[in-house]
Amino acid sequence: MAIEAKTPKIEIVDVHKQFAVPGGERQVVDGVSFEVNRGEFVAVIGPSGCGKSTLFNIMAGLEEPTSGELKVDGADAIGVRENVAYMPQKDLLFPWRTIAENCALGLEVQGVWKLEARKRARDLFATFGLSGFEDSHPFELSGGMRQRAALLRTVVQGRDILLLDEPFGALDSLTRIEMQNWLQGVWAKHEWTAVMITHDIREAIYLADRVIVLSARPTSVRLNVEIDLPRPRELSVITSPEFAAIEEQLIETLHEESRKALELQGTLL
Amino acid sequence: MTAVPAQDEKPIPETAHLRRARRPRLPSWVGLALPPLLISLGILAAWQIIVDHFELRAQILPSPIRIVTAGWSQADIIWGHALATLQVTAVGFTAALVVAWIIAVAVDFSPWLRRGIMPLLVASQTIPVIAIAPLMIIWFGFGLLPKVIVVALVTFFPVTVGLIEGFAKTDREAGALLSSMGAGRWKLFRYARLPSALPSFFTALRISIVYAVTGAIFSEYVGAKSGLGIYMSMQKNAFRTDLVLAAVAVTAVVSITLYLSTFLVERLVIPWASKERRARRGH
Numbered sequence: 001m002a003i004e005a006k007t008p009k010i011e012i013v014d015v016h017k018q019f020a021v022p023g024g025e026r027q028v029v030d031g032v033s034f035e036v037n038r039g040e041f042v043a044v045i046g047p048s049g050c051g052k053s054t055l056f057n058i059m060a061g062l063e064e065p066t067s068g069e070l071k072v073d074g075a076d077a078i079g080v081r082e083n084v085a086y087m088p089q090k091d092l093l094f095p096w097r098t099i100a101e102n103c104a105l106g107l108e109v110q111g112v113w114k115l116e117a118r119k120r121a122r123d124l125f126a127t128f129g130l131s132g133f134e135d136s137h138p139f140e141l142s143g144g145m146r147q148r149a150a151l152l153r154t155v156v157q158g159r160d161i162l163l164l165d166e167p168f169g170a171l172d173s174l175t176r177i178e179m180q181n182w183l184q185g186v187w188a189k190h191e192w193t194a195v196m197i198t199h200d201i202r203e204a205i206y207l208a209d210r211v212i213v214l215s216a217r218p219t220s221v222r223l224n225v226e227i228d229l230p231r232p233r234e235l236s237v238i239t240s241p242e243f244a245a246i247e248e249q250l251i252e253t254l255h256e257e258s259r260k261a262l263e264l265q266g267t268l269l
Numbered sequence: 270m271t272a273v274p275a276q277d278e279k280p281i282p283e284t285a286h287l288r289r290a291r292r293p294r295l296p297s298w299v300g301l302a303l304p305p306l307l308i309s310l311g312i313l314a315a316w317q318i319i320v321d322h323f324e325l326r327a328q329i330l331p332s333p334i335r336i337v338t339a340g341w342s343q344a345d346i347i348w349g350h351a352l353a354t355l356q357v358t359a360v361g362f363t364a365a366l367v368v369a370w371i372i373a374v375a376v377d378f379s380p381w382l383r384r385g386i387m388p389l390l391v392a393s394q395t396i397p398v399i400a401i402a403p404l405m406i407i408w409f410g411f412g413l414l415p416k417v418i419v420v421a422l423v424t425f426f427p428v429t430v431g432l433i434e435g436f437a438k439t440d441r442e443a444g445a446l447l448s449s450m451g452a453g454r455w456k457l458f459r460y461a462r463l464p465s466a467l468p469s470f471f472t473a474l475r476i477s478i479v480y481a482v483t484g485a486i487f488s489e490y491v492g493a494k495s496g497l498g499i500y501m502s503m504q505k506n507a508f509r510t511d512l513v514l515a516a517v518a519v520t521a522v523v524s525i526t527l528y529l530s531t532f533l534v535e536r537l538v539i540p541w542a543s544k545e546r547r548a549r550r551g552h
């Protein structure tokens with residue numbers, strides 16, 4: 001109501017995070033700042049181990065930053081869990097629950113009556129290409145379907161912000177492209193605000209409105225690039241010169257940071 | 270636009286089903302039961318032949334046929350004692366389960382309790398039951414109580430440890446997922462830790478139910494009004510080796526039946542676990 005249209009959905013201001021480890025402090029996040037607007041899809045890439053998941057945990061309210069600000073709709077959101085639905089790197093579907101029951105988990109935890117929660121989840125099964133698998137168990141589904149179920153479980157919670165931690169990281173490249181294509185389509189129909197971690201540069205450019213490149217640990221924002229490719233995007237957009245130009249810019253920065261990350265591994269801590 | 274690619278949708282059970290349908294086979298329990306039955310029959314036959322051939326005295330080693338006929342002639346009496354033993358086993362084991370669940374859940378919720386109780390649990394297992402069982406009779410008499418305590422003492426430990434380790438097997442990231450959904454410690458337990466622990470619980474249950482029968486018989490052996498343990502003790506004193514062994518055979522049948530019934534209960538309580546195992550093997 002009182003929220004101005006101009007207020008970003010998420011504001012991260014100079015966030016630092018360090019962990020106590022045996023023999024000292026490990027600086028993981030080192031002054032990260034960026035904003036995410038309402039309805040925007042932002043991709044975050046960075047070398048592995050740089051602190052992407054840590055940043056997500058802070059945004060999900062699971063960890064508190066050592067210093068810095070996190071705001072959602074202009075209000076302090078440190079330690080607040082209600083704004084965000086979180087899709088972890090692993091699908092984490094419980095084998096003792098059917099797919100419909102798994103997808104309803106978030107609602108059930110939030111106190112929605114079981115049958116109502118499952119009904120709400122079932123209503124999305126067609127959109128997520130899972131029709132007919134409501135009563136199957138996770139181990140009966142392919143990797144791509146499991147990932148869609150995990151995404152359904154995230155979306156159905158009806159929260160304002162979706163945090164997707166490498167949602168397609170475990171899939172083979174063909175399934176992955178199909179999933180990206182599908183997600184692109186579903187996205188166009190909804191007004192979801194989302195931040196997605198990925199280490200696939202093409203995935204980031206293809207799906208996102210903006211790509212943020214993080215540096216090696218201790219991490220900070222190296223690049224914050226607007227992706228101006230028109231929507232809906234066809235798969236063929238990948239071969240366009242505009243796409244190639246952005247890709248080149250991102251690859252260069254990312255590889256530079258990955259090299260640093262590798263050297264860092266050599267020095268331990 | 271929302272068309273969903275269908276290429277990767279190959280549910281496992283259908284292919285597994287086809288594979289099974291192609292070559293007809295005996296029901297799986299026949300394949301499981303046949304080898305041990307054949308081996309047992311072989312051993313019994315050899316036993317019978319040796320006893321007959323060397324004309325061993327029945328007091329030293331009765332033949333299988335003699336054990337069966339002697340046992341059969343006392344079937345009513347043995348059955349009565351077996352029921353008494355079953356009662357001790359059931360009550361003692363139930364007590365063990367209650368204690369194990371209380372301890373395991375408490376320990377799961379409180380790291381402080383975990384540190385405080387675990388050493389005591391281990392210590393409780395170093396108590397020699399042989400020494401404690403006669404004391405139980407001095408303290409509590411010849412009734413149900415001392416035997417129930419002995420059974421509970423030998424069985425609560427594996428179940429407790431199975432449960433504690435089962436809780437700990439929960440995927441760590443499931444905790445983060447559930448917290449992001451707004452779950453507190455109790456909901457984390459209910460939605461993730463408890464179901465994760467059930468397969469380990471049933472494994473522990475299987476092991477300890479056999480201990481329970483042995484424990485019951487041992488406690489009766491030391492002193493009781495009825496039960497297979499005291500029956501064996503009396504027949505031993507009367508030099509009726511055949512009847513002792515008949516009671517042993519009944520004990521084995523009871524133990525095996527209880528052991529197998531845990532599989533049945535597991536299927537009923539957590540049907541997903543065996544399905545998952547089969548799906549994994551089907552890969």
Ligand SMILES: Nc1ncnc2c1ncn2[C@@H]1O[C@H](COP(=O)(O)OP(=O)(O)O)[C@@H](O)[C@H]1O
Nearest residue numbers: 019021026028047048049050051052053054055
């Ligand atoms: N609770 C923690 N205690 C100590 N170190 C941690 C903790 N969580 C993460 N880290 C460290 O922070 C770094 C970044 O981890 P993470 O955010 O998972 O990286 P990414 O997701 O980018 O691969 C790693 O070096 C990791 O060891």
Ligand SMILES: [Mg+2]
Nearest residue numbers: 052053089165
């Ligand atoms: Mg990560």
